[in-house]
Amino acid sequence: MRNQYHEELDAISTTLVEMAGLVSAAMGNATKALLEGNLAIAEEVIASDSVIDTLQHELDDRTVDLMARQQPVAGDLRTLVASLRMSADLERMGDLANHIAKVARMRYPALAVPNELREIIEKMAVVAETLSRKVAVVIRDRDIEKAVQLGADDDAMDILHRRLFTALLDPAWPHGNEVAIDMTLIGRYYERFADHAVSVGRRLYYLVTGEFADI
């Protein structure tokens, strides 16, 4: 019975890693849809969001079910509670990829991102994908060193986010409000995506060490 229990615990961790993989792919595709004005890919990301949501619901049901059946003690209980929280972060990261795909779809066939801001968004997207790929490894390997590294990526995201605002506030900004509003929201989606990735890292760190990480 204990073996089956530990298999179920492992399976929960495996599903979290799977969620992180789906979220990472969704964000990569959302960026592609955004920068290339690719409607088909945007639709694909939007459709895939319900897959991530369903995975989260099933995972949370299994997690609570395991709590109820096995009455886990301190360490395992902490793992299961952390799983509920990490799945919520990952689900939200999927939503944010979805939001980016929706901006791409709304502006199609035009491009939402003007040429001057392309480079910043590309860089924000690279950081976002790096973060979500690292998150999968952090969960899989319970790797606290990598969890701490997420903080540096998040700092890079914050710097890019500020650079984006500086560009938007340039008095010589040649675009209208619509582009400024789109870019404000897009910037916020990438930045929040990074915040949730760091949040997963913090939860994993706490789970492994029992201490709060200064990430």
Next chain:
Amino acid sequence: MRNQYHEELDAISTTLVEMAGLVSAAMGNATKALLEGNLAIAEEVIASDSVIDTLQHELDDRTVDLMARQQPVAGDLRTLVASLRMSADLERMGDLANHIAKVARMRYPALAVPNELREIIEKMAVVAETLSRKVAVVIRDRDIEKAVQLGADDDAMDILHRRLFTALLDPAWPHGNEVAIDMTLIGRYYERFADHAVSVGRRLYYLVTGEFADI
């Protein structure tokens, strides 16, 4: 022992109601700071965010501790898991009030909200406060009827949010990008605040009925 256990369960619910009260006050004050350009109130809201955060940490610790000590069965376990999720929603609502106060502080002594948009923001703020006050009652009374009503308030918020975008996109918009960016973010903070309030309502509904609400 069972009596003490049920007292502890009740105390968790009481703390959630207290959190909702603090969040509601924070949002009311954040709006006041924003619309009146009141720096002292803005600072107060910003300082009070850590009170809400600390309350959440303590509450979550107590909740997990109760899970570990009492090995609750299905119904109580569901209550405790829902408490963890509701506290996360409420904590995030506090963050969003904090973000609004920070915009007020950043623009002080100027007003962030231009006259033309004052009415929309006032209305969004009224909906936000109504939602957070109802959320406290929903948790306190486990009132599923009121939980469902949150959906109508959220619809009102969405309509106001769209009206805000329409105003920002008016070709005759007399303000620059800075105001448009501020207003885009402020609008999003109110709208997300409403989303989290509805999320609390959904969790409570599920807790009481075992069904997912169509809110």
